[in-house]
Amino acid sequence: MKFLSDKSIERLRASADAPDLEGRRYRLLERVARGGMGVVYAAEDAKLERRVALKVLDLPGKNGELAKRLIREARVLARLEHPGIVPVHDVGTLADGRVFYTMKFVEGQRLDKHLAAVDSLPDRLRLFLRICEGVAFAHARGVLHRDLKPANIMVGPFGEVLVMDWGLAKILRDGAGQAAADEDAEATVMESAAREAASGNTTQISEATGHGTVMGTPGYMSPEQARGDVEHLDARSDLYSLGAILRSMFVAPMKYRMPRPLEAICAKATAETPALRYESVTQLAQDVSRYLDGLPVTAHRENMFERSGRLYRRYQTAILLIAAYLVMRVLILLFLKR
């Protein structure tokens, strides 16, 4: 039997890892990222001569469950045609048996990295509103994301905001057909292999509970999702994650403290009990928009000083103009009396 040197083993690993694109229209360019269950490559679509992102699964999992999940993720994405959701182009099985899909290659930054360059509070809030738009659209189509976190939000070079990684998505109702909903029952079971790879800010899959399997990311996952209460998850679970994202947008390197109305918005969105949260992502977005427009937010009852301050900020220009006018008038009167 041939002795394999360390270098041979590394080469064999690399060879075995590279997706077999025989018979496909894609040419591998480079590896972009590795997750718990697979790899994302940059590839070139030879027919359309454009760069795409190629997501390839390492192993199909027990009874092909992970493969089914990836195919389902592609189908979920395919039905969510929205500027805030990454579009999928193709799905299939490679010559080596690995399941893949291709999607738009997003040349941007993860939200958490991008925020370092966004100093203005209104700009940050406008980014947040763009995230809400994509998520609200998915909810309107009966799809929960279930793993919303800054690492799954990409901001493109032209300010486009894209919600990524719909691998844990749950279909609440299926307008386009029953197939995907049927698959979802199976998709709630995840391989514990991914559990080992996942840690920290990465998606975590833990032991199955009496109700279901815990999937999501600690810190962004709703309490009901953390309990594995899969059956009762609804849009308010994603809403909790959005509240956590909003709060994270005010952690360093933000220069100022979070204003109290925004604190209240976050607190309402991340309430322990789903019934105490906003009823929808749209309501949450409306409250944030109200804050941006200098209007009172529903999550916070302001006192007289706060109200005065808000009104001052909202009508700052008019107030300053009137004040300047009055000062001028007083000065003129004083001048004339001399």
Added chain:
Amino acid sequence: MSQNAFTQGGGRFPVTRWSVVEAARSQNPAERARALETLFGAYWKPVYKYVRLRWNRPPEDAQDLTQGFFMELLERGLLARFDPQKSRLRTYLRLCVDSFAANTEKAARRQKRGGNAAHVPLDFADAEAELRSTSMNPAAIPSPESLEEFFEKEWIRSLFALAVEDLRKLCVEREREKTFHLFEAYDLDGSDDVSYEQLSSDYGIPVTDVTNALAWARREFRRIALERLQEICASEEEFQREARAVFGWGVK
């Protein structure tokens, strides 16, 4: 147990069935023997090298210990005690080796018993030569962690070597010897300078044939290595974890 079966990993198991551990507990002696052959095929070299380094035993002692360990595994039914929920098979076997080597009384008994037991002829000279060619030496092993790493590395080497051998046999069977030579030249022995163009010129075939041959060989190698791995894992969960270790699929 034939030498060939022992050293080459023995008869293959149907990939659909879990697992070599379950088969080793079987009441059917033939199935049990085949299971152990598969296990030994994948583990004897890592065990031998580990004993040489971890226990700093001279080659002859390490050979006796390796053979004795597998005898012990067989006779005392150690695999029956393995709980896949608690650890990986690889870790369990390594700990069993440690316990076996540490217990000098048992080792003495093994020596006595070894006089009557038929030793399975293993190619220890080959293993010894491999050990000399590895970059690690006993003096350079400071901690148990690096020994664990060493055992894992040798186990991967053994698994890949078996898979490469299977691939070679498959190529012979399918009359694709040239494909194996290309795979050997590019993926096994090749320096970073070897190109598809150079192989095309060396073998007098178009570059596309080189590309296709290598794609086929890599696909088959991956399939065989995963099948081999599946055979020696006790559960789907262990297989998923070990596949990540073998192919380096950790999150990067």
